[in-house]
Each structure stands twice: as C-alpha cells, then as structure tokens.
Amino acid sequence: MPVEASCHCGPVRLIVQAAPxxxxxxxxxxxxxxxxxxxxxxxxxxxxxxxxxxxHTYIGMIAR
Structure with missing residues (x-):
C-alpha cells in the first residue's frame, strides 16, 4: 500500500510504494x-x- 505525504505548504506531495x-x-x-x-x-x-x-523558487532560495 503506497504511503503519501506533503510538504508544509501543500503543493508538493511525495509517494513511496511501501510503509517503512x-x-x-x-x-x-x-x-x-x-x-x-x-x-x-x-x-x-x-x-x-x-x-x-x-x-524551483524554494530550492533557488536555499542555494543562495
């Protein structure tokens, strides 16, 4: 069963295919x-x- 999560602000989700x-x-x-x-x-x-x-914007801000 896939496990889904999201970033703090919500627009980016991550999915893994199995529980840890x-x-x-x-x-x-x-x-x-x-x-x-x-x-x-x-x-x-x-x-x-x-x-x-x-x-992109977030990663760019971190790289500075």
Missing part, C-alpha cells in the same frame, strides 16, 4: 512538539508530485 520497515523518533523540541517520526528511503523509491518547477 523502521522509523526514528527524534527528541528535539520541534519534533517532540509535533510528534514527528522519521523514515528513510533511497531517493529512487520516492516519487514527487508535482515535480519541479513547483519547488
């Missing part, structure tokens, strides 16, 4: 506040929708 086999619980103040759990996948296992240019 392992998750990590971070104990920093932000992750604790929001109940965040982390999963790690190889880049080839993740599909992004929509693909760039939806992230």
């Amino acid at each position: 086999s392992e998750i990590t619980e971070c104990n920093c103040s932000i992750c604790r506040r929001y109940g965040v759990l982390w999963a790690y996948y190889p880049k080839s296992a993740v599909t992004f929708e929509p693909a760039p240019p939806a992230t």
Whole structure:
C-alpha cells in the first residue's frame, strides 16, 4: 500500500510504494512538539508530485 505525504505548504506531495520497515523518533523540541517520526528511503523509491518547477523558487532560495 503506497504511503503519501506533503510538504508544509501543500503543493508538493511525495509517494513511496511501501510503509517503512523502521522509523526514528527524534527528541528535539520541534519534533517532540509535533510528534514527528522519521523514515528513510533511497531517493529512487520516492516519487514527487508535482515535480519541479513547483519547488524551483524554494530550492533557488536555499542555494543562495
């Protein structure tokens, strides 16, 4: 069963084809506040929708 998530502002979704086999619980103040759990996948296992240019401006701002 695919797992879907989205970025904070919503227009970009990511999809992986299977649930993670392992998750990590971070104990920093932000992750604790929001109940965040982390999963790690190889880049080839993740599909992004929509693909760039939806992230072009954001990525450009980070690269500065």
